[in-house]
Amino acid sequence: DVKVTQSSRYLVKRTGEKVFLECVQDMDHENMFWYRQDPGLGLRLIYFSYDVKMKEKGDIPEGYSVSREKKERFSLILESASTNQTSMYLCASSLKKTLITRNTEAFFGQGTRLTVV
Amino acid sequence: SQQGEEDPQALSIQEGENATMNCSYKTSINNLQWYRQNSGRGLVHLILIRSNEREKHSGRLRVTLDTSKKSSSLLITASRAADTASYFCATGKGFQGGKLIFGQGTELSVKP
Numbered sequence A: 001d002v003k004v005t006q007s008s009r010y011l012v013k014r015t016g017e018k019v020f021l022e023c024v025q026d027m028d029h030e031n032m033f034w035y036r037q038d039p040g041l042g043l044r045l046i047y048f049s050y051d052v053k054m055k056e057k058g059d060i061p062e063g064y065s066v067s068r069e070k071k072e073r074f075s076l077i078l079e080s081a082s083t084n085q086t087s088m089y090l091c092a093s094s095l096k097k098t099l100i101t102r103n104t105e106a107f108f109g110q111g112t113r114l115t116v117v
Numbered sequence B: 001s002q003q004g005e006e007d008p009q010a011l012s013i014q015e016g017e018n019a020t021m022n023c024s025y026k027t028s029i030n031n032l033q034w035y036r037q038n039s040g041r042g043l044v045h046l047i048l049i050r051s052n053e054r055e056k057h058s059g060r061l062r063v064t065l066d067t068s069k070k071s072s073s074l075l076i077t078a079s080r081a082a083d084t085a086s087y088f089c090a091t092g093k094g095f096q097g098g099k100l101i102f103g104q105g106t107e108l109s110v111k112p
Helices: none
Strands: A004-006 A010-013 A019-025 A031-038 A042-051 A054-057 A064-070 A073-078 A087-094 A112-116 B004-007 B010-014 B019-025 B031-037 B043-050 B055-058 B061-066 B071-076 B085-093 B099-102 B106-111
Touching: A004 A087, A010 A019, A019 A031, A019 A087, A019 A112, A031 A064, A031 A073, A031 B099, A042 A064, A042 A073, A042 B099, A054 A064, A073 A087, B004 B085, B010 B019, B019 B031, B019 B085, B019 B106, B031 B061, B031 B071, B043 B055, B043 B061, B043 B071, B071 B085
Parallel strands: A010 A112, B010 B106
Antiparallel strands: A004 A019, A019 A073, A031 A042, A031 A087, A042 A054, A064 A073, A087 A112, B004 B019, B019 B071, B031 B043, B031 B085, B055 B061, B061 B071, B085 B099, B085 B106
16 A cells, blocks of 8 residues: 655644654655645645656745655755644655556645644 | 635535535646545545546546536535545646646535
């Protein structure tokens, strides 16, 4: 079974702290994603990575950065946490579409509920 | 900006009834996927339909895609209380369709 593991289920941080959210997948997926989920706003894409060291901004990258040094690990970094970054953060991974790969469904971690106080 | 917009935002039905959720999107897509989320958990993939397909079935799920109207619908037949969850559509964009953009979701409540 595909497994996407997020390092923490719940996290409380102080305003101004540098925060690292870690995500690891065990299926050799090329694509990895970070989303945040807020009531009434659905899932919003923060960053997308399609290969090691490759990244693409999503819809709401401001205040965030990412790191993909190894294929299995995708880290989300809050450079200076603020209260408006209190949210549920979801990591996901998927295979890159090729002529052979037909199914590019995403597999999600359980989420990290981050509270910034 | 959100690519997909689900409609309705919330739906409440009785067990045994059918539930229909709709998704509209704005730009061309490579594929469209539906996901389910139980409260406070990660999302689980339900079904994927490619841009050259019009209809797809999986168990009690039926998905249609109308690229001319830029819309899709998810039908759950003979719903059960266990179907209570939030349902999201996601569009695959970019050259490989791998960049997934989600809508705001439909919250489905199935009453026993």
